[in-house]
Amino acid sequence: xxxxxxxxxxxxxxxxxxxxxxxxxxxxxGGPEDDWSSEKPQAEKSVELxxxxxxxxxxxxxxxxxxxxxxxxxxxxxxxxxxxxQDTVKLLLSGKLTDEERAQGxxxxxxxxxxxxxxxxxxxxxxxxxxxxxxxxxxxxxxxxGILWFQIEATAKQFPEVxxxxxxxxxxxxx
Numbered sequence: 368x369x370x371x372x373x374x375x376x377x378x379x380x381x382x383x384x385x386x387x388x389x390x391x392x393x394x395x396x397g398g399p400e401d402d403w404s405s406e407k408p409q410a411e412k413s414v415e416l417x418x419x420x421x422x423x424x425x426x427x428x429x430x431x432x433x434x435x436x437x438x439x440x441x442x443x444x445x446x447x448x449x450x451x452x453q454d455t456v457k458l459l460l461s462g463k464l465t466d467e468e469r470a471q472g473x474x475x476x477x478x479x480x481x482x483x484x485x486x487x488x489x490x491x492x493x494x495x496x497x498x499x500x501x502x503x504x505x506x507x508x509x510x511x512x513g514i515l516w517f518q519i520e521a522t523a524k525q526f527p528e529v530x531x532x533x534x535x536x537x538x539x540x541x542x
Contacts, residue, residue: 409446409447410447411444411445411446412444412445412447412451413442413443413444414442414443414444414445414451414455414458414525415440415441415442415443415522415525416440416441416442416443416455416458416459416522417438417439417440417441417459417517417518417521417522418438418439418441418459418464418468418473418474418475418518419437419439419473419474419475419514419517419518420437420438420439420471420472420473420474421472421474422437422472423437423439423472424436424437431510433509433510433513433514434513434517435517435521437514438517438518438521439473441464441468441473443458445458450487451526452487452489452494452523452526452529453484453486453487455523455525455526456484456487456519456522456523457484459477459518459522460477460478460479460482460483460484460519461477461478462475462476462477462478475518476511476514476515477515479500479502479504479505479515480502480504481499481500481501481502481504482498482499482502482504482505483498483499484496484497484498485498485499489528489529492529492530493530493531493533494523494529494531494532494533495533495534495535496519496523496532496533496534496535497534497535498534498535498539500539505541506538506539506540506541506542507542508542509542512540512541512542515540516534516540519532519534520532
């Protein structure tokens with residue numbers, strides 16, 4: 368009988384320990400409102416992406432001027448992280464426009480195959496963005512390259528701490 372009592376006591380100890388662990392994880396760590404079957408919504412912030420509308424960028428003769436006048440602001444939400452500038456530029460480079468935005472004449476050449484943002488460094492108001500472009504998709508005519516450059520620069524400069532934007536390698540976005 369002593370042996371059965373010891374087994375019963377051991378089993379009850381394990382059951383109590385498991386219930387205590389469950390209670391701790393459910394109500395202390397996770398909170399009673401948590402539903403472990405779904406992810407918690409992540410805090411987000413609004414950012415502006417600058418795309419292009421050639422209809423807004425015409426000279427007196429109706430020719431495309433290849434200027435910043437053609438930039439159009441699109442609002443998006445990103446998760447709040449420690450790298451909002453980098454996250455925003457990466458989102459711009461993904462080139463995701465809605466059908467409605469495209470119907471309004473908004474366009475972009477992004478994403479460019481192989482183009483990626485390797486890193487970003489902000490120092491004394493100067494943002495240096497380092498890209499990898501193994502397929503040389505950022506070179507071309509001055510109009511095209513200028514618009515690609517303007518889109519990134521305007522997107523980065525929405526952040527008040529960014530006064531100037533530089534690109535690495537220096538050959539990137541060159542006509």
